[in-house]
Amino acid sequence: MTQPKIIVVGGGLAGLMATIRVAESGIPVDLFSIVPVKRSHSVCAQGGINAAKNLKGEGDSTWKHFDDTIYGGDFLANQPLVKGMCEAAPAIIDLLDRMGVMFNRTPEGLLDFRRFGGTLYNRTAFAGATTGQQLLYALDEQVRRFESEDKVKKFEGWTFLSVVLDDGGVCRGICGMDLRTMEIRTFPCDAAIFCTGGIGVVFGRSTNSVVCTGSAQSALFQQGVYYANGEFIQVHPTAIPGEDKCRLMSESARGEGGRVWVPKQAGDERAGKDIPENERFYFLEDWYPKYGNLVPRDVATRAIHKIVFEMKMGLVGEPAVYLDVTHIPRETLDRKLEGILEIYEKFVGVDPREEPMKVFPAMHYTMGGLWVDNQNQATNVPGIYAAGECEYQYHGANRLGANSLVSCIYGGMLAGPAAVRYSRGLESGCENVPGAIFERERVRQQDITDALLNQHKGTENPITIWREMGDIMTENVTVIRYNANLQKTLVKLDELSERFTRINLQDRTQWANQTLNFVRELGNMLILARVITMGALARDETRGAHYKPDFPERDDANWLKTTKASYNEGNIQLEYEPVDTSLLQPRERKYTAKA
Amino acid sequence: MADKTFIVRIKRQQRPDESVRWEEYELRYRPHMNVIICLRDIAEKPFTQSGVESTPVSYDANCLEEVCGACAMLINGTARQACTALVDDLEKPIRLEPLTKFPLVRDLVVDRSKMFEDLKRTHCWIPIDGTYDIGEGPRMAPSVQEKGYPLSRCITCGNCLEVCPKVNQRDPFVGAAIVSQVRLFNMHPTGAMHSAERLDALMLPGGIADCDNAQNCVKACPKGIPLTESLAAVNGQVLVHAVKSWLRGE
Numbered sequence: 001m002t003q004p005k006i007i008v009v010g011g012g013l014a015g016l017m018a019t020i021r022v023a024e025s026g027i028p029v030d031l032f033s034i035v036p037v038k039r040s041h042s043v044c045a046q047g048g049i050n051a052a053k054n055l056k057g058e059g060d061s062t063w064k065h066f067d068d069t070i071y072g073g074d075f076l077a078n079q080p081l082v083k084g085m086c087e088a089a090p091a092i093i094d095l096l097d098r099m100g101v102m103f104n105r106t107p108e109g110l111l112d113f114r115r116f117g118g119t120l121y122n123r124t125a126f127a128g129a130t131t132g133q134q135l136l137y138a139l140d141e142q143v144r145r146f147e148s149e150d151k152v153k154k155f156e157g158w159t160f161l162s163v164v165l166d167d168g169g170v171c172r173g174i175c176g177m178d179l180r181t182m183e184i185r186t187f188p189c190d191a192a193i194f195c196t197g198g199i200g201v202v203f204g205r206s207t208n209s210v211v212c213t214g215s216a217q218s219a220l221f222q223q224g225v226y227y228a229n230g231e232f233i234q235v236h237p238t239a240i241p242g243e244d245k246c247r248l249m250s251e252s253a254r255g256e257g258g259r260v261w262v263p264k265q266a267g268d269e270r271a272g273k274d275i276p277e278n279e280r281f282y283f284l285e286d287w288y289p290k291y292g293n294l295v296p297r298d299v300a301t302r303a304i305h306k307i308v309f310e311m312k313m314g315l316v317g318e319p320a321v322y323l324d325v326t327h328i329p330r331e332t333l334d335r336k337l338e339g340i341l342e343i344y345e346k347f348v349g350v351d352p353r354e355e356p357m358k359v360f361p362a363m364h365y366t367m368g369g370l371w372v373d374n375q376n377q378a379t380n381v382p383g384i385y386a387a388g389e390c391e392y393q394y395h396g397a398n399r400l401g402a403n404s405l406v407s408c409i410y411g412g413m414l415a416g417p418a419a420v421r422y423s424r425g426l427e428s429g430c431e432n433v434p435g436a437i438f439e440r441e442r443v444r445q446q447d448i449t450d451a452l453l454n455q456h457k458g459t460e461n462p463i464t465i466w467r468e469m470g471d472i473m474t475e476n477v478t479v480i481r482y483n484a485n486l487q488k489t490l491v492k493l494d495e496l497s498e499r500f501t502r503i504n505l506q507d508r509t510q511w512a513n514q515t516l517n518f519v520r521e522l523g524n525m526l527i528l529a530r531v532i533t534m535g536a537l538a539r540d541e542t543r544g545a546h547y548k549p550d551f552p553e554r555d556d557a558n559w560l561k562t563t564k565a566s567y568n569e570g571n572i573q574l575e576y577e578p579v580d581t582s583l584l585q586p587r588e589r590k591y592t593a594k595a
Numbered sequence: 596m597a598d599k600t601f602i603v604r605i606k607r608q609q610r611p612d613e614s615v616r617w618e619e620y621e622l623r624y625r626p627h628m629n630v631i632i633c634l635r636d637i638a639e640k641p642f643t644q645s646g647v648e649s650t651p652v653s654y655d656a657n658c659l660e661e662v663c664g665a666c667a668m669l670i671n672g673t674a675r676q677a678c679t680a681l682v683d684d685l686e687k688p689i690r691l692e693p694l695t696k697f698p699l700v701r702d703l704v705v706d707r708s709k710m711f712e713d714l715k716r717t718h719c720w721i722p723i724d725g726t727y728d729i730g731e732g733p734r735m736a737p738s739v740q741e742k743g744y745p746l747s748r749c750i751t752c753g754n755c756l757e758v759c760p761k762v763n764q765r766d767p768f769v770g771a772a773i774v775s776q777v778r779l780f781n782m783h784p785t786g787a788m789h790s791a792e793r794l795d796a797l798m799l800p801g802g803i804a805d806c807d808n809a810q811n812c813v814k815a816c817p818k819g820i821p822l823t824e825s826l827a828a829v830n831g832q833v834l835v836h837a838v839k840s841w842l843r844g845e
Contacts, residue, residue: 020726035663035665036708043750044662044663091728097731098721098732099723104737109735127747130662133750134747148715242627243627243632244678335741347679413726463635463639509609509650514654
């Protein structure tokens with residue numbers, strides 16, 4: 001065959017790393033992204049990236065990183081690739097450093113490391129409190145260099161609609177929509193790598209960006225790709241609540257010594273800074289003396305819920321607790337946390353160096369995602385690969401802070417070369433696929449769009465449906481899950497899906513029509529919401545971020561297994577497969593032990 | 596009690612070649628609203644104050660925490676990010692317009708690809724040998740990192756170009772953001788080995804000589820990047836580079 005052709009969809013950390021690896025192997029890449037890749041959601045990652053470089057004389061090792069990650073994920077992650085990731089992490093940091101990331105330094109000019117949740121080691125490299133932004137920019141710059149050498153062609157401002165499957169069910173290309181001209185077009189390729197990120201928008205208000213709808217994952221799911229462990233949703237303990245989004249207050253605030261507390265006296269109306277030390281209840285430090293404020297996120301989130309809703313000890317006037325950094329020297333705060341303190345200052349109008357911040361948990365991350373194999377980031381559909389938050393492989397039932405950036409980059413590093421090997425091994429490339437196969441998919445997608453544009457009797461507003469979906473998903477499918485409420489959620493999703501068929505597009509123009517794109521995403525989100533809820537309903541146990549008060553224990557006998565959802569003519573089915581626990585025997589997960 | 600409301604005036608243009616119109620929307624006030632929430636409210640009920648049905652407003656937005664750079668627009672005449680523009684702090688009626696120094700796409704959406712092209716033209720990257728494991732990066736003094744990090748927080752929003760009297764859609768001036776990036780890469784130990792390429796690019800038309808020191812850029816930067824310092828530093832580098840090139844007979 002001639003030179004293979006590879007497409008990457010998504011330009012966050014995983015997508016850019018996959019792009020770099022493919023381009024480096026001499027194969028040209030077409031890179032698709034809704035936004036200019038430099039504006040991808042990876043910029044929102046704040047605190048840092050984990051790698052056991054052991055530069056602090058603590059005896060840290062990649063094995064300990066591996067153990068913390070598996071234990072933190074409550075033993076639901078397949079172990080071999082997680083071990084691979086932890087072993088690769090130190091070299092990944094070196095690579096990023098060589099690319100020019102402005103990591104914080106020690107006096108000796110070496111990389112500085114700080115502590116994060118779920119570990120007792122200083123293992124997190126960081127660039128101020130905007131580490132994700134800094135890493136994304138470094139990869140963006142490398143891709144721009146390849147672009148200037150014509151090895152990468154960017155399609156920014158395109159959205160992914162579907163893959164082109166041939167009659168044997170093999171991926172032969174993608175179908176996308178130009179968000180300016182609204183043109184729908186197919187692009188042949190031998191392999192497509194999906195790095196389409198998070199799904200926070202399914203929950204309405206989350207810490208995620210506007211583009212994190214999971215629409216691409218849902219579209220792939222509807223075309224036959226398995227979706228795994230959808231029910232595992234991470235709720236970050238500390239965010240600033242907001243009507244448009246919840247803004248993350250990084251775990252690094254606690255890594256640098258920040259403390260979480262509420263007044264000992266419920267209903268205390270004094271300002272936080274006026275409440276004396278001995279009248280404050282540092283509940284995380286009290287309940288979890290060994291890890292203190294740096295327990296894993298699911299543990300901290302449930303503790304805050306308990307304080308606010310069960311013990312009624314939340315702050316006066318709003319469901320919130322204090323995250324306090326006022327005792328840390330100003331100079332340290334500005335050097336290590338400026339990025340996030342600035343966010344608090346700009347959106348709340350209060351200087352967190354002077355007053356404790358008011359925070360509350362918010363939906364943050366999906367551990368679940370597209371099913372990929374144990375080696376190559378390959379999905380079950382030949383020619384389709386996935387890396388980054390959109391796939392399920394690395395975090396089990398709960399992700400440790402600062403492990404997402406490393407999993408994105410590691411996944412991209414594997415997916416790129418795997419797609420190259422697969423493409424080179426194909427007997428016949430996409431150039432030999434009959435045009436009719438592509439035309440068939442293009443027409444199918446055009447018909448969906450035309451039906452929306454021609455629907456003149458619609459009465460339902462897309463934003464309203466989206467807000468209702470987000471509200472019920474946040475209420476019933478995040479921190480605490482009851483089967484009765486999950487059932488109700490499925491009924492509500494049915495109702496919303498029915499109303500969706502009567503949607504009023506409001507905008508029927510054929511130029512930069514953002515409503516059309518949003519409505520197409522919304523249709524996909526409704527299906528993904530169902531996958532998440534069904535997975536949660538079925539899993540009668542408590543594991544990591546999945547907490548059911550009616551089933552409060554982890555149940556390895558019945559539930560140490562991966563949920564695999566599949567889609568068949570409108571029906572979603574769940575099946576299960578064993579977890580690879582070949583390296584670490586599952587043990588009880590308990591963070592309460594004394595220091 | 597009737598809800599408290601306020602007015603948002605928006606400059607609408609469906610396509611670059613179509614005529615401009617202004618629309619007014621009356622929105623229900625809630626605490627902590629920002630301009631993004633206003634635009635979402637309009638999308639949910641796209642009826643103008645006089646009850647005429649319109650379309651949702653097109654606008655760019657992504658992270659909503661001022662780190663992606665997408666949502667720059669003119670708000671009450673000032674170039675800034677919509678996500679950090681809080682309704683409480685804005686004079687009413689709130690006036691929204693697209694940036695004027697970039698080609699219009701629709702409503703509040705403009706095409707800022709010029710900035711990404713200019714980053715390419717000025718070689719704003721560290722040319723690494725490859726992604727394979729060849730060990731650690733160069734050591735860097737904390738003082739260098741503390742100078743470089745603020746520069747590397749540039750979100751390519753384009754506000755500094757919008758306020759620059761020398762930037763317009765006809766002339767090629769790259770603007771302060773790009774010059775500041777050149778300074779960043781020239782500061783890095785590996786990047787410095789290739790500073791000549793970047794300085795050469797800034798000696799071409801549209802380069803640093805086009806800056807006439809109006810200093811609007813530094814005031815418009817949402818990330819507080821010391822842009823005028825960068826312009827001065829790179830100007831100095833270009834002069835030294837030019838003299839050295841001349842002495843070498845290039």
